[in-house]
Amino acid sequence: MTIALIYPPTCDPTAPYLSIPTLAAWLRAHGITVLPVDANVEAYDRLLQGKVMEETAKKILAALKRLDKKPSLDHKDQLHLSRLWEASKDISWVPGDMDDAVAVLRDRTGKRFFNSPEYEAAVQTIHAGLNMTGAAYHPLSLDFTAYRTPFSLLTPEQIRADAAPEKNPFHSSFQAIGDRLAMENPMLIGISMAFPGQVQPGFSLAYLLKARIPGIHITVGGPAITQILVRQTPENRIRILGPFDSAVLYEGEEALLELVDTLSSGEMREKIITGKTDTRLDRLPAPDFEGLPLHLYFSPEPVLPYDPSRGCYWGKCAFCHYGLCREGTARYRERKIPDMTAHLKDMASRYQCRNFYFSQDAFLPATARKLSLALKEENLKIHWSSDMRPEKELTKDGCRDLKEGGALSIALGIESASPRVLKLIHKGITVDTQRAAVKNLAGQGIAVEAMCFNAFPTETPAEAKTTLRFIRDLKKDIALFICGRFGLWHGSHVALHPEQYQIEKIWQLEGDELGTALFYETSGSPRSPEDQDWIDDAIDALSEQWWLHDYPWAGSLSTAHTLLWYARGGRDIFKRRAGIQRRLTLPKQKSDIKSRYDMKKIMQQAGADEAGIWNRLVHGQKSVSRKQYETLAENLPHAYPKKKPAASFI
Secondary structure, eight states: OOOEEOSSSOOOOOHHHHHHHHHHHHHHHTTTTEEEEEEHHHHHHHSSHHHHHHHHHHHHHHHHHHHHHHHHHHHHHHHHHHHHHHHHHTTHHHHHHHHHHHHTTTTSSSTTTTTTHHHHHHHHHHHHHHHHHHHHHHEEEEOOSSSETTTTTSSSHHHHHSGGGOOTTHHHHHHHHHHHHHHHSSSEEEEEEEEEGGGGHHHHHHHHHHSSSSEEEEEEEEEHHHHEEEEEEHHHHHHHHTSSSSSEEEEEHHHHHHHHHHHHTTOOOOOOEESSSSSGGOOOOOOOOOTTTTTTTSSOOOOEOOOEEEOOSSSTOOOOOOOOSSSSSOOEEOHHHHHHHHHHHHHHHHHHHOEEEOOOSSOOHHHHHHHHHHHHHOOOOOEEEEEEOOOOOOHHHHHHHHHHEEEEEEEEEEEEEEEHHHHHHOOOOOOHHHHHHHHHHHHHHEEEEEEEEOOOOOOOOHHHHHHHHHHHHHEEEEEEEEEEEEEOOOTTTHOGGGGGGTTTEOOBTTTOOOOOOOEEEEESOOSSSHEEEEEEEEHHHHHHHHHOSSSSBBBBBBHHHHHHHHHHHHTHHHHTTHHHHHHOOOOOOOOOOOOOOOHHHHHHHHHHHHHHHIIIIIIIBOOOOOOHHHHHHTSSSSSSSSSSOSOOOO
């Protein structure tokens, strides 16, 4: 009996995620053979190659030539040409540099990986390659957190349309996986969707596997698909499933084992299987990474995830909702300290791993301290990092124990430095307590990452500035920070009780059948667009004092690369490397590409027109469909070639 478990793109390719190893360990403990497939890292291993980038460049040039020859361009053509033109500046150098960029990230010696200019060049090369890929598959936007088209995930029909091979840059990788699984002949394939960016690629892979392996039962689970399905009627759930024969909601261990037993007995009745939200962690084995291609991850050495706990012990923050529960956060549960210690010791030896990320909602400081003391007692020389609330329990003595037990970095949920906002979001912590936690951790040499946001309903510009001042004043103690913008999520206290936050209206767009986005209006904004621009500029200015990157690179919070850089360079490494981006000049060549159109004008106008269309759909009509979009787009003026066009395109 063999079960294939698949983790689809698009996500972090620098380290394995926890879902497949956790499920694999549980099933193997019950005598089931598991074939784990990290389709995400396999897809990027295939996509981010020089020879693939060469074909992508040819595709971009062919599309550029075709559009440039047209006597006029409608709005959609202008958008398409703008994407291609923006990507065309990189086609002369990215294909030649891509293989070396990947080699830098996988450099087992660490000499090139920890060389700041080489690392920066590698990251910028890969970003440029992804931008080229998105342009070649326009209107796709692709990165390691998102996989978007203008009508992504609106309807099951759109999902199927976006799964077409010509729209899917991962198609060749999916074909190879399909061929491999056809030879293995599993009785069941499970696809785990942890993040929203995996939903469309996961469906695309399922459609391919259904065609490649007739009769195979494919199930889907994970936080991303759970959050979509729990809000649907029973009829809509079945319709949304599309290529999937079943779905597992919430936590998957026991539900997946139940599905195996049901399929073995031939008595499959329900397509929606409801798992637990309170699985006992003391019954679970350690995650099992056996069979995953650890050599393929884009890192010089493994950084493995581990789950000492699940859920949030506080569970009251008004903005918070994610994961495997219907509202708020899941109930907090822990493994036993001796089990944690034994698991980490075994994983460190088995996979030659020195760095672990404790993947959980929030690690209870008292438990973290107990684990640290146990690891110290075992003389286990590993580093670990995790997320915590900035609790008063993070005393000087407690932080010393964490450090001596291997704590490398802690990401603290600061959220805001405004006392009123902290009270409004039910944080349960004062600014003084937050400040003390930051200083006590940093004082012991632990890298402190501050997680903040602005634009919470009723937050004033002055309160947002207070948070930025908090970060600036504690710069000596803060290793990294993020200050994002508030977003409204289904199941959060804000969404469930909007009247408590001066929110007058919440809506989903008509036509968004999967309900993936929420919009809202307040009874009076405390800030103007100009205020928000000032805040965003202030965040950018503050960011220049660190060497920051987008996820999942070094300089973004709680990533494998960031942990490795801390381990090598210390907690202040990203302040000491500030300005690397500005000092680096990539080997870009002057483009010989010319256009008959005024590209600067077209890019500005097309961007403004596109924003206008979506503003009207979202805030005016509160409805979206391809037909509505195209009606608005068709009414926009065409663009025409310059009076004195270039003699030739290239």
